[in-house]
Amino acid sequence: MSTSEVSASSAIADARGQGYGATLVLAAAIVWSFGGTLARFLDIDDGWTVIFWRSLFAALFLLLFMLLRDGVRGTKALFSGMGLPGLAVGLCFATASTSFILALAYTTVANVVLIQASVPLIAALMCRVLFGERIAAATWVAIAAVIFGVGIMVSGSITGRLSPIGDALALLIAFSFATATVITRRFSHVRMTPAVFTGTAIAGVVAASQAAGFVVSASELGILVVFGSLNFGLGLALFVTGARLVPSALAALLGTAETVLAPLWVALFHGEVPGGRTVTGGAIVLAALLCYLGREMWRQRRGALVA
Template identity: 80%
Template sequence: MSSAPTLPVTPTLPESRGQGFGAALVLGAAVAWSFGGTLARFLHIEDGWTVVFWRSLFAALFLLGFMLLRDGPRGTVQLFRGMGLAGIAVGICFATASTSFILALAYTTVANVMLIQAGVPLIAALMAWMLFRETVATHTWIAIAAVIGGVAIMVSESLGGGTSMIGDALALLIAFAFATATIITRRFAHVRMTPAVFLGTVIAGATAASQASGFAITTSELGILVVFGALNFGLGLALFVTGARLIPSALAALLGTSETVLAPFWVALIHGEIPSTYTVVGGIIVLTALICYLGVELWRQRRA
């Protein structure tokens, strides 16, 4: 009698080493995502839904290819069977966040969206504490406050104009969806969430396909969209859900905010768009808060 199929076993790392590896993966995800604005500058597609469709399509193909290469066809099927309701929830969260981002920009400014999204670490920490009594250290709260303050300074010049309650509500929905996905990934650390984020890209792509005015793109735009979807979006998602399983929810969300600091740097370096003084000052505050926080965590681990 044959035994029931089992899911691929995830190697177990020591606590300190596992957290360091997880933090590195989440930071890698933030670096990948930070190129989004730079890549978008190369595109001249008027309909945002068209961009979402192609980006989601190439992200889904990348994630599917990644799973097939790593786990094989049978292993990939087992991953989908094993993700359960938690994986479906994570997929819906990421689909909601990516779709709401496009809708929010139709009602409010990028600055407002960035500022509200800076609250993701705070939301994740509060939700993890209230729902699961996950301890949040004092220095974590300080780092969260510093990050929110730094992002506020970064976008202060652009706040106010062209905003609406609908746009800000959608931006808040993005923050809650991302925080919820982070917490679920952490609480179900035994579940690989790569198929979940694949599901999220499929949902986002299907939603965009139903709203797009057309799908025609040029050959040069196709190449950019492949990178935009596969590396910027797909690779970023894969790194994030893999690393977020290994570290506290608040830390994962905090490291994710480094995307906000890096994005203006890449745009300035590649497109020559020099950021304002407020952007530089706010970015330095955010980066300093993250470095200090990681330094304290490293010191605590070595002391333990």
């Protein structure tokens, strides 16, 4: 096989891999977007109790997933092979999930969501500064449009008051998620499923030490099983699998689809119709994501055809 043929095959394989990775990350965002809907079905006052059960069932799901897919020996190999990058990713997700609950005690959901919209920007800047990765102008435009759209979505409920602790925790969530995304991409040869299992286990232990109690009703336990295993565990598995295959900024951008879809599911299942600002901002975010994805698909297809 000639050098040109090898280059063409590599370009096509890379385009397919990125398409597959983007699909998985988008699927993770869709799965995560049901979190608010599921939480509405729970009548548990202590947030730490919810975090404990959610983390526990997520950890069990991820462990069972690895055992079924890779077997006992393969699962052991995954844990021994994740190394420091995997441990760092696990700590990042544990920090993000725990900080979210703490942040809500000091500031509003709107403030947290707005700051979390900066995840793609943080991820892009980290790649640029730390690794010299070139970020296309279209990516910067999409990031700006997403932040602008989310700002419109939450503008009606932003308090305007400064909460240093709450906003610092929200910023910690954004940095943790962006860092996990970048590490997953930079160490794409490392399977990160055991890493997110470690993260859910750490979050569960922290929540167990803070929870007022663990007793829940049978119906709530059923919802928590879905909340933890499918909404949290499956979402994490999809995200870390797909984020290995696409640029960090793109993975973070696709993750913002969760913000757009969450109000839609709440409206459908609970009748909480979103306001005009939420609809307008969500439309801007969705349009930015679709335009950016369409451009990327066209660019990759054109590159594969040229190759």
